[in-house]
Amino acid sequence: MKRKRVSLYIGISIIASLLAMMVVSLFYTPYPVTEMNRDERFAPPSANHPLGTDNFGRDVLSRIMKGSQTAFFVGLIAVSVGGLFGVLVGAIAGYFGGMLDEFIMRLMDAMMAFPGILFALMFVSIFGVGIRNTIIAIGIMSIPSFARITRSGFIQHKEFEYVKNARVKGVSNFRIMFSHILPNVLSPIIVAASMGFSSAVLSEAALSYLGLGVQPPDPSWGRMLNESQVFITLSPWYTIAPGIFITLIVLGFNFLGDGIADLQDRQQ
Amino acid sequence: MERIISDRALLQVRDLNISFTTAKGDFPAVRGISFDVGRNSIVGLVGESGCGKSVTALAIMRLLPGNARLSGTIDFSGRNIVAMHEEEIRKLRGSEISMIFQEPLTSLNPLWKVGRQIDENLKMHTELKGDDRFQSVVDIMRDVGLPDPERLYHKYPHELSGGMRQRIAIAIAVACRPALIIADEPTTALDVTIQAQILQLLKDINREKGSSIIFISHNFGIIREICTSICVMYAGHLVEIAPTEKLFCEPRHPYTIGLMKAIPKTDSKGKELYDIPGKVPSITDTLPGCPFEPRCEYAFERCKRELPQFEVLGEQHESRCFLAGELR
Incomplete structure (x- = not known):
């Protein structure tokens, strides 16, 4: 019993600390993010620069903090986009069933079969490099998982008597779907959102690493990883810092999702 | 009008x-x-x-x-x-x-x-x-x-x-x-x-x-x-309709009679409870005659071949049985 909650607590603490860091960075970073200092290039961690400096002498900690904004922003928007459309499509497929369901779900299967990064690469190269297109691409990639989870919940719940009772009251299909059933199937969707958040952050890091996401001079963890790899032997801490933070945020959201899922299992 | x-x-x-x-x-x-x-x-x-x-x-x-x-x-x-x-x-x-x-x-x-x-x-x-x-x-x-x-x-x-x-x-x-x-x-x-x-x-x-x-x-x-009134259904058919008291006093369909007999009563204490022999035909069975015929103790040759029509027995009392008029 007790053991199961551990992942929830770990997840919450990691995400809460990163979130706090992100909020602080909105008002304060130790150094201006783009301020270069030729004299302090590749400085190792010290009291002045806790995570050292990069090849332009910029403070890595400040850039990491600023980069968390990108990570959360991308995660939030991508999950919202994917969640909104995924839930909508999944709800329609699950509730109405039949040919419509078949059509929608085969479409989702096709999307899932397509490698995510490849799709994002294609999308970004067609519509242009930039953070907006990156977010849209990541959002679209996450639609199928939301759709599948929502669909299965709807298929199960539409047979329940409270739904029949709502129909007997003369409630419209739209209202039954989103006012009656959706709140009842929300918990697995929340878990999916948490997991989706971590994979969105990871995808953003990957795309930025490939130079297709966030453009310089805006800091992004994936981008920092890309910039630092050339200097990995010269100043390893510059590479390690963004790596650790990417790992942390992904781990945090995965723990959070697992924790919530465990909590639901115990309730049932 | x-x-x-x-x-x-x-x-x-x-x-x-x-x-x-x-x-x-x-x-x-x-x-x-x-x-x-x-x-x-x-x-x-x-x-x-x-x-x-x-x-x-x-x-x-x-x-x-x-x-x-x-x-x-x-x-x-x-x-x-x-x-x-x-x-x-x-x-x-x-x-x-x-x-x-x-x-x-x-x-x-x-x-x-x-x-x-x-x-x-x-x-x-x-x-x-x-x-x-x-x-x-x-x-x-x-x-x-x-x-x-x-x-x-x-x-x-x-x-x-x-x-x-x-x-x-x-x-x-x-x-x-x-x-x-x-x-x-x-x-x-x-x-x-x-x-x-x-x-x-x-x-x-x-x-x-x-x-x-x-x-x-x-x-x-x-x-x-x-x-106030009752419709008795059997295997998708309506077999008897009657005002409540009428149905209980004078059931005119063998199925209704069987159901009545199967109600536990105080004077039947200690005796074995009646049940209608056989079971409800499956939805997949198609019988040309009366659906209750296989379980009916009054059934005769005609019941196997032909589905009885409703017989009006009085004010709002109808039964779907060839013997409706004779059953007591």
Whole structure:
């Protein structure tokens, strides 16, 4: 019993600390993010620069903090986009069933079969490099998982008597779907959102690493990883810092999702 | 002409056939049933499980699953429900016809406060707003015998007892003062004392609000207590229709007679309980003759070949048996 909650607590603490860091960075970073200092290039961690400096002498900690904004922003928007459309499509497929369901779900299967990064690469190269297109691409990639989870919940719940009772009251299909059933199937969707958040952050890091996401001079963890790899032997801490933070945020959201899922299992 | 219309029954079901299309073929669930529900009456639909009672109820509500095929007419105060548009029937549901289900816990939305679930019905079908609507909900809750309705309004279904939940379900059903309420085994999931209270409540609603009720049950004791007339169903057929007392005093169909014999009575204490031999034919069996023939102790050659027609035996008393006139 007790053991199961551990992942929830770990997840919450990691995400809460990163979130706090992100909020602080909105008002304060130790150094201006783009301020270069030729004299302090590749400085190792010290009291002045806790995570050292990069090849332009910029403070890595400040850039990491600023980069968390990108990570959360991308995660939030991508999950919202994917969640909104995924839930909508999944709800329609699950509730109405039949040919419509078949059509929608085969479409989702096709999307899932397509490698995510490849799709994002294609999308970004067609519509242009930039953070907006990156977010849209990541959002679209996450639609199928939301759709599948929502669909299965709807298929199960539409047979329940409270739904029949709502129909007997003369409630419209739209209202039954989103006012009656959706709140009842929300918990697995929340878990999916948490997991989706971590994979969105990871995808953003990957795309930025490939130079297709966030453009310089805006800091992004994936981008920092890309910039630092050339200097990995010269100043390893510059590479390690963004790596650790990417790992942390992904781990945090995965723990959070697992924790919530465990909590639901115990309730049932 | 005027008089005929005003005398017309509230609900007239005529030659209703319902079958389900599956990968294995078409299966008839209801075969050509016809009955009336008069204004202000309580009509019982009785029969064993799987005889088509609930399917009939769902057909009246037009809530049959997509693979159901339906023919015949269901006339509700002059409008044919079978031919209605989806939007038309949706407006009818909850306001003019409503339904009460068997299991009060599962028929309420677990995440909605019970007050809001009653409120939704008024929101859908009336112009009431804000405080007026809240007041109406509270009044309805008081009408169905819920104590302290202002407090109960904000409770969730799991916080209430079974009897209270069923009262909430009834409150939802009567909120818009429907002309017809379909009660699908509303007391089966409740214990006996609560059963009696709920039956009394339904009777009161029928008397005071003038709603007609279709009461579906397999329990003859309950049916006798509450209904004004009874339709006995067997394997998708209607086999006997009669006013309640008439049916109990003079059952004229072997199936009804068998059911009556199977009711435990105080003077049969210690004796073995009667049961009708055999079992209900499966929905996949197609018999050319009377569906009850294989289990009927009076059956003779003709029953195997031919489906008997209804024989009128008196005021509103009909039986679908060749021997209806002779059975005693």
